[in-house]
Amino acid sequence: MKLLTHNMLTSNIIKGVSNGFPLGIVANKVEVKDVDFNQSFVLKTLSKVDWNALRQAATQVGHGDGLPEELGEDLKENDDVLKKIHNAMLQVEVVEGELVCPETGRKFPISNGIPNMLLLEHELQ
Amino acid sequence: MNTSLYCHPHSTVNFMLVPRLRYSIIMAAARKPMRLKELEGYLQDVEVFENPKVKLEQYPTTPHIAACMLHTITSTYDDLVDKTVADLGVGCGVLSVGASMLGSGYVLGIDIDEDALATCSANLDEFEMTNIDLLECDVKSLASSEVVNRLHGKFDTVIMNPPFGTKHNQGIDMVFLQAGLKLSTNSVYSLHKTSTREHILKKASDWGVDVTVIAQLRYDLANTLKFHKKKAVDIEVDFYRFSHKR
Ligand SMILES: C[S@@+](CC[C@H](N)C(=O)[O-])C[C@H]1O[C@@H](n2cnc3c(N)ncnc32)[C@H](O)[C@@H]1O
Numbered sequence: 001m002k003l004l005t006h007n008m009l010t011s012n013i014i015k016g017v018s019n020g021f022p023l024g025i026v027a028n029k030v031e032v033k034d035v036d037f038n039q040s041f042v043l044k045t046l047s048k049v050d051w052n053a054l055r056q057a058a059t060q061v062g063h064g065d066g067l068p069e070e071l072g073e074d075l076k077e078n079d080d081v082l083k084k085i086h087n088a089m090l091q092v093e094v095v096e097g098e099l100v101c102p103e104t105g106r107k108f109p110i111s112n113g114i115p116n117m118l119l120l121e122h123e124l125q
Numbered sequence: 126m127n128t129s130l131y132c133h134p135h136s137t138v139n140f141m142l143v144p145r146l147r148y149s150i151i152m153a154a155a156r157k158p159m160r161l162k163e164l165e166g167y168l169q170d171v172e173v174f175e176n177p178k179v180k181l182e183q184y185p186t187t188p189h190i191a192a193c194m195l196h197t198i199t200s201t202y203d204d205l206v207d208k209t210v211a212d213l214g215v216g217c218g219v220l221s222v223g224a225s226m227l228g229s230g231y232v233l234g235i236d237i238d239e240d241a242l243a244t245c246s247a248n249l250d251e252f253e254m255t256n257i258d259l260l261e262c263d264v265k266s267l268a269s270s271e272v273v274n275r276l277h278g279k280f281d282t283v284i285m286n287p288p289f290g291t292k293h294n295q296g297i298d299m300v301f302l303q304a305g306l307k308l309s310t311n312s313v314y315s316l317h318k319t320s321t322r323e324h325i326l327k328k329a330s331d332w333g334v335d336v337t338v339i340a341q342l343r344y345d346l347a348n349t350l351k352f353h354k355k356k357a358v359d360i361e362v363d364f365y366r367f368s369h370k371r
Contacts, residue, residue: 005233005258010275013266021275033255041207041230048279090231090256114242116261125272 001115003057004089007049009117011101011108015125022053023108024100027061035090042086043076049089058088158199164223165192171219171248174241181238182288186219186316190342194314194364195223197339198284202366204312205229208281211308213264213301218245218257220284225254232257233280235264265297268304276308283309286316299328302367306334312368316344319361329367340364 011020051071058064066084075082099108099115106123109116168188177183186194199205206228212221215234225232234257236242242259249257264287267274287301288294298317302325305313317325319341329336343359 001260002231002258004231005260008233008276008279009260012272013274035255038207038230044207045209045231093258112243112246114239114246114259114261116239118237118261118263119266124266125269 001094001110001113002090003054003061003092003094004045004049005115006057006094006099007054007089009099009115011099011103011106011117013117013119013125014101014104014106014123017101017103020101020103022050022057022102024102025057025060025094026098026100026107027094027096029094029096030061030063031093031095032063032087032091033093035086037083037086039076039079039082042082042089045089046071046075046085054088058092061092061094063088063092159227161192161196164196164226165189167226167252168192168219168223170251171217171222172244172251173217173219175244176240178238178240180293181241182291183216183238183241185217186286187344188219190344191219191223193340194284194316195220195227197364198224198282198314198366199227201339202312204282204314209233209279211235211276211280211283211305213267213283213285213305213308214287215245215259216241216286218248220286221245221257222248222252222254224284225257229282230256233260234258235260235262235267237261237263264304265300267307268300274307278308278310280308281311283313283315285314289318299325302328303332306332306367306369310369312366315365315367316342316362317365319363322363325363325365333370335368335370337366338363339366 009023011017011023055067058067067088068081093113094110095113097110165188168191173185174183205224207230210224210229210232212234215221215236218234221232221234239261242261245259267276283305285301285305287298290297302315326336342362344362345359
């Protein structure tokens with residue numbers, strides 16, 4: 001699970017959960033995969049990302065170094081920072097671990113890099 | 126396997142043998158659009174369902190159909206290069222792998238079945254695809270209008286070969302389509318039975334989206350999934366593009 005994917009997941013599919021974001025991360029195994037850097041793609045994708053949640057997730061899994069607290073206007077000119085963001089967003093992957101619903105504590109296992117968000121019948125909205 | 130797709134004037138049903146070269150090496154050498162035949166050749170190496178589950182309609186898109194679909198999506202509509210893409214009912218990943226090869230920036234493959242996802246994950250390793258992520262989730266839960274899901278509106282393009290629906294879950298392809306329209310900001314590419322064309326065109330107009338039937342194709346279902354023990358039956362399938370009005 002890439003942190004970009006984590007940024008789009010919520011547990012509000014559970015009955016009674018209103019927001020369910022961001023999901024907590026328990027990371028037992030983290031890997032960094034090589035993904036081609038593409039400046040305009042990173043900028044475009046970043047516009048739909050909740051930056052605080054991404055930075056927090058990266059920090060939780062030990063890859064938050066050098067990520068700015070806020071995204072400035074001058075990001076386009078700063079390839080160094082963009083490459084760090086690219087790394088956090090697309091290269092860092094949680095291979096084994098858990099996602100945790102911030103409201104109910106319900107755990108969603110991540111195994112072999114794949115988060116399992118399937119719910120039981122009685123948990124559904 | 127007996128499939129043919131009339132979407133590309135140069136496409137034929139003959140398979141061309143392409144030597145098994147490492148895809149990444151080729152891409153490093155030349156980042157130009159991949160030819161249809163070349164793409165189809167690679168997609169032949171995507172492993173398919175080991176024990177297909179009939180209930181989940183686990184038959185793969187054939188390499189030929191997948192290559193034609195993806196080639197059209199990129200060459201006619203430019204909806205893959207540097208795009209974020211979701212693949213609903215990713216199965217073993219043939220559409221996702223192809224989309225990534227053609228230059229998608231990020232692909233999320235979603236399926237309800239962990240066995241299919243395990244095969245898919247092995248395919249991604251084998252092809253050294255690092256910009257595809259997988260998620261185990263019920264697509265039905267993404268179609269709801271009441272619950273605003275964070276996945277909604279996060280993708281430029283959605284691609285899918287949805288389950289067509291059986292006696293037990295009629296209309297599941299329409300639920301997939303609804304989810305696809307929610308997830309995408311631009312377009313959804315999908316396959317549906319030709320026999321339901323009128324219904325689908327009407328739904329699209331009810332939902333206020335533009336729709337094009339790009340091609341009609343024959344899909345040899347019985348051969349891909351041991352449905353009936355009788356003789357093979359081709360079914361007619363339409364390849365659609367749905368897009369949000371601008
Ligand atoms: C026709 S197959 C297509 C597989 C693959 N995309 C391909 O093109 O080869 C449909 C896929 O949808 C999955 N599926 C069926 N019902 C689903 C659901 N409710 N949510 C998510 N995936 C589902 C099946 O497991 C299967 O992999």
